[in-house]
Amino acid sequence: MxxxxxxxxxxxxxxxxxxxxxxxxxxxxxxxxxxxxxxxxxxxxxxxxxxxxxxxxxxxSSERSPKELQQKLERMGLEVDESHFYTSSLATAKFIHSQAPGCSAYVIGAPGLVNALYDVGITMNDVNPDYVVVGEINSYNYNMIIKACQLINKGARLVATNSDMTGPSDFGIIPACRALVAPIELATGRQAYYVGKxxxxxxxxxxxxxxxxxxxxxxxxxxxxxxxxxxxxxxxxxxxxxxxxxxxxxxxxxxxxxxxxxxxxxxxxx
Missing domain, CATH: 3.40.50.1000 (HAD superfamily/HAD-like)
Structure with missing residues (x-):
């Protein structure tokens, strides 16, 4: 042979x-x-x-909607139909809706995540939400961590869009979703459920x-x-x-x- x-x-x-x-x-x-x-x-x-x-x-990536991703590629000279995109935000919204239809959430994330949750009937709530949901966001801060920890300690469940610790960018490798969730997990002793790949x-x-x-x-x-x-x-x-x-x-x-x-x-x- x-x-x-x-x-x-x-x-x-x-x-x-x-x-x-x-x-x-x-x-x-x-x-x-x-x-x-x-x-x-x-x-x-x-x-x-x-x-x-x-x-x-x-x-x-949880920051953009399929339409925004389609427009981003269009600006780069690529024409791809919106139907060819599926994000961790959509998957997260689908998962939470299947678990608790009509629930509410405190969200740390960009518009792509917030809109995906709204689209399946999940409302925003920073007082007594059913879930704390975390995705990528550029304006992440200490007050968000404190609020998330308080709500989780009161009984909210922790869900994150994806488990990427880092991601590529124009500036090299940068922190991604799991790096943002880590302080909340450590402070509360609760492990997030990661929906994305x-x-x-x-x-x-x-x-x-x-x-x-x-x-x-x-x-x-x-x-x-x-x-x-x-x-x-x-x-x-x-x-x-x-x-x-x-x-x-x-x-x-x-x-x-x-x-x-x-x-x-x-x-x-x-």
Whole structure:
């Protein structure tokens, strides 16, 4: 039996990746950094459309609504329909609504999260809410931490949009949602329930929106601890791109491996 070389193995895996019907893609570190489009992304999107692929941008970023994400890409020169976006804010709102319809929440987060909660009938309450909900926010401060701790100690349940400790930006790696939740968890002794990737809830929703079986789909992301583990546990082929957080050096820390590693999505189009 002739053993394939590493290069031949990578080419075979790349062809397998290209043959999938559906793609779940992260955004930060895969499509852009901040307001900068990453190399080859336009070619990748054109390839998806040209080959009639089904694709969904499944992002743990909770700050923007699908419409805002669609407009952000439009400003960068990419035209993608709003239906191709699903965020951790939408997943969080859906989860809380399924647990306690008509409940109220004290929210530490950006408009994308607040609007998602409003849309499913969850009202804002800073006196006796059912939930304290935390997502990414630029104006995070000590008073918010104090208020959240007081409400949780009174009985509110703690939910967070995603478990990312850090994220990529124009300025390098910056703190993300879990870093904001950590002081509240430490001060109250309560563990937040994290809704976004790698929670299977969000991945199952993504596959339903794609209407593709897990065996015919691939997860493309830049993080081993959210994207790749989420894809692995959901039965998808996984593609790690080195354009974001994870590097060839730090993937050695994890017991699982992506199916294929690429420099970026620019390597996917034929």
């Amino acid at each position: 002739i053993k394939m070389t590493e290069q031949e193995q990578n080419l075979r895996l790349l062809e397998e990746l290209r043959g999938k019907q559906g793609y779940i893609c992260d955004m930060d570190g895969v499509i852009y950094h901040g307001n900068r489009l990453l190399p080859g992304v336009k070619d990748f999107i054109d390839w998806l459309y040209k080959n009639n692929k089904r694709f969904l941008f499944l992002t743990n 790698p929670n299977p809830l969000m991945m199952r929703t993504g596959l339903r929106l794609l209407d593709v079986h897990s065996e015919d789909a691939a997860m493309i992301g830049d993080r081993m601890d959210t994207d790749i583990v989420a894809g692995t546990e959901s039965g998808l082929m996984t593609c790690l791109v080195l354009s974001g957080v994870s590097t060839l050096e730090n993937i050695k820390e994890f017991s699982y491996r992506p199916s294929i590693i690429l420099e970026g999505v620019n390597q996917i189009p034929e």
